[in-house]
Amino acid sequence: MEATKVLDAKGLACPMPIVKTKKGMNEINSGDVLEVHATDKGAKNDLTAWAKSGGHEILENTEEDGVLKFWIKKA
Amino acid sequence: MSKTITTKKLAKKVINHEETLILDVRNTDEFDNWKIEGEKVEVINEPYFNLLDGIDPIADKLQKDQEIIVVCAKGGSSEMIADFIEEAGYTNVYSLEGGMKAWSEHLEPVKIGDLSDGGSLYQFVRLGKGCLSYFIVSNGEAAIVDANRMIDIYEDFSKEQGAQIKHVIDTHLHADHISGGRKLAEKVEGEYYLPPKDATEVTFDYTPLEDGKDIIVGNTSVQVQPVYSPGHTIGSTSFIVDDTYLLTGDILFVKSIGRPDLAGLVEDWVGDLRNTLYSRYKELSEDLMVLPAHYSFAEELGKGGKVSARLGDLYGRNSGLQVEDENEFRKMVTENLPPQPNAYEDIRKTNMGKITPDTDKQKEMETGPNRCAVEG
Numbered sequence: 001m002e003a004t005k006v007l008d009a010k011g012l013a014c015p016m017p018i019v020k021t022k023k024g025m026n027e028i029n030s031g032d033v034l035e036v037h038a039t040d041k042g043a044k045n046d047l048t049a050w051a052k053s054g055g056h057e058i059l060e061n062t063e064e065d066g067v068l069k070f071w072i073k074k075a
Numbered sequence: 076m077s078k079t080i081t082t083k084k085l086a087k088k089v090i091n092h093e094e095t096l097i098l099d100v101r102n103t104d105e106f107d108n109w110k111i112e113g114e115k116v117e118v119i120n121e122p123y124f125n126l127l128d129g130i131d132p133i134a135d136k137l138q139k140d141q142e143i144i145v146v147c148a149k150g151g152s153s154e155m156i157a158d159f160i161e162e163a164g165y166t167n168v169y170s171l172e173g174g175m176k177a178w179s180e181h182l183e184p185v186k187i188g189d190l191s192d193g194g195s196l197y198q199f200v201r202l203g204k205g206c207l208s209y210f211i212v213s214n215g216e217a218a219i220v221d222a223n224r225m226i227d228i229y230e231d232f233s234k235e236q237g238a239q240i241k242h243v244i245d246t247h248l249h250a251d252h253i254s255g256g257r258k259l260a261e262k263v264e265g266e267y268y269l270p271p272k273d274a275t276e277v278t279f280d281y282t283p284l285e286d287g288k289d290i291i292v293g294n295t296s297v298q299v300q301p302v303y304s305p306g307h308t309i310g311s312t313s314f315i316v317d318d319t320y321l322l323t324g325d326i327l328f329v330k331s332i333g334r335p336d337l338a339g340l341v342e343d344w345v346g347d348l349r350n351t352l353y354s355r356y357k358e359l360s361e362d363l364m365v366l367p368a369h370y371s372f373a374e375e376l377g378k379g380g381k382v383s384a385r386l387g388d389l390y391g392r393n394s395g396l397q398v399e400d401e402n403e404f405r406k407m408v409t410e411n412l413p414p415q416p417n418a419y420e421d422i423r424k425t426n427m428g429k430i431t432p433d434t435d436k437q438k439e440m441e442t443g444p445n446r447c448a449v450e451g
Contacts, residue, residue: 014149014151015123015147016151018123022124045104049102049103053122053125
């Protein structure tokens with residue numbers, strides 16, 4: 001999937017993956033896609049809830065070798 | 076930098092029924108599933124990611140000089156949010172060390188009473204999950220009933236008491252939490268007891284619990300009498316301790332009764348459950364003090380942390396004990412079953428020794444409330 005920006009939040013514990021994702025989203029335009037990589041297991045539920053509250057859309061998410069990846073389309 | 080509070084200190088506040096304000100910053104799904112509860116505990120939920128631009132969403136719910144305890148899953152987000160709140164001019168803000176993960180593992184020992192011959196009975200209250208385990212000490216020996224996974228806590232406590240753990244007993248094969256019984260018994264070289272009917276699939280050796288075969292703690296002083304009381308599981312066994320206390324396991328709670336479905340045999344076991352509650356227990360002394368293996372409601376936690384009630388009183392007020400008619404009882408139990416506990420099938424397999432998840436996995440399996448009760 002084509003992402004405008006890739007954000008590496010691997011190895012970071014909660015709350016940093018969300019803090020960084022939020023910052024990353026501020027740097028892209030509406031309709032652009034941010035790709036986020038994280039290893040904190042709690043990131044999945046939190047990112048989903050956070051995206052929902054901001055109206056952003058999680059287009060896809062995967063989990064491979066302990067790395068969670070998300071593609072988030074900015075509202 | 077904001078201050079932190081330990082689970083131990085928070086536990087004291089909860090059991091002493093002190094006014095406590097908690098700001099839980101986990102996402103709302105997790106909060107709705109499981110939170111810190113207590114008679115005088117007020118909890119506000121606002122996910123941390125809604126507070127990154129400032130604490131406006133909660134500002135009008137908090138007072139500047141009020142004690143505020145911020146809680147999250149592991150302690151990282153709560154620390155950040157506590158800092159934000161402090162920077163906004165609030166002076167009495169704490170972050171719970173280790174978050175809900177640590178809260179789930181905290182055990183608070185509460186003395187229930189003295190036994191004949193100088194012994195004592197303690198209830199270990201796991202506030203985060205509502206699990207209750209028991210420590211019976213007499214003449215330098217100890218027996219532990221329904222031990223949790225955090226076995227160091229029992230070992231340390233028995234050292235403080237100058238006692239050696241001789242007997243480790245599970246009232247039944249647990250489905251809501253991982254038993255520490257077998258590991259603890261191995262470590263202290265004590266005996267591990269299980270009801271044989273719950274142990275048909277276990278992969279290890281154990282001593283069978285048998286009705287009428289008493290366990291003696293501290294030579295001749297304190298008797299622990301097994302009473303076969305099926306219904307939550309087919310093997311469920313209760314104990315009369317020192318002719319005074321009735322350890323009911325997951326059969327009878329203070330406000331509710333056990334659920335018969337966690338091993339998938341609700342239709343078969345509901346009859347056993349009824350028989351245990353409406354005839355077996357009725358033959359026992361009404362003055363026995365009931366000490367269950369769980370509690371589900373904040374109001375069951377008495378002042379000082381005790382969860383107990385007189386057996387005769389429960390026949391008057393426990394909603395699960397007021398349904399004499401067999402069909403109605405069946406209906407009440409089968410139609411009121413709450414959602415099943417998190418990962419209960421894997422928890423049962425772990426307790427049978429069939430699978431051995433690592434510690435992190437075990438912690439994850441145990442998250443959430445216990446849900447072993449049916450409310451009438």
